[in-house]
Amino acid sequence: MKHTLEYKILKHLSENNNGRFMDVSEIESDFDFLKSVISDLKKRELILTEPYPSSPMVGDWIGVVPSDKPEKCKIKLSGIEYLDSLEKTEVDFELAKKTLEEFPRTKWFARVGFFIGIGLAILELIKFLIPIMFPSDKI
Numbered sequence: 001m002k003h004t005l006e007y008k009i010l011k012h013l014s015e016n017n018n019g020r021f022m023d024v025s026e027i028e029s030d031f032d033f034l035k036s037v038i039s040d041l042k043k044r045e046l047i048l049t050e051p052y053p054s055s056p057m058v059g060d061w062i063g064v065v066p067s068d069k070p071e072k073c074k075i076k077l078s079g080i081e082y083l084d085s086l087e088k089t090e091v092d093f094e095l096a097k098k099t100l101e102e103f104p105r106t107k108w109f110a111r112v113g114f115f116i117g118i119g120l121a122i123l124e125l126i127k128f129l130i131p132i133m134f135p136s137d138k139i
Contacts, residue, residue: 005037010083013047013075021050021072035070046079 008027016022028034041047049071075083 005033006041007083007086009037009041009073010046010075010079010086013073014080014083017075017080019074021048021074023052023069024073025069031068031070038070038073041073041079046076046082048074048076050074 005028009024012024012027013022024038025031025034028037038047038049042049050073051071052067052069
């Protein structure tokens with residue numbers, strides 16, 4: 001999850017949250033993909049956006065050229081909460097993975113302990129049954 005562009009954008013905005021709209025174009029070089037992810041985050045109401053300032057036209061015409069850069073972004077409270085839930089999910093996933101890695105070792109310890117317990121139970125049973133089966137005639 002930490003490698004998704006959605007996560008990277010939200011993490012960048014959260015870490016640099018100063019209440020202003022920020023340029024996130026340095027996160028990804030593919031501006032079309034970046035714009036689509038920003039649009040998705042905006043639709044899900046996790047971020048606010050502001051168009052990047054246009055640049056003046058050079059030449060015989062008077063006007064401005066829209067910028068190719070994606071919109072400037074600012075994270076909302078719901079975006080911060082969503083980012084926290086992603087990070088908690090990541091921590092839970094890592095913990096589960098470590099637990100599963102240690103499971104075979106724990107399983108072997110349990111098996112060895114079980115067989116030792118069975119062996120000791122049989123030994124105690126034998127110690128109990130021998131005097132009953134072969135009584136000594138001591139008076």
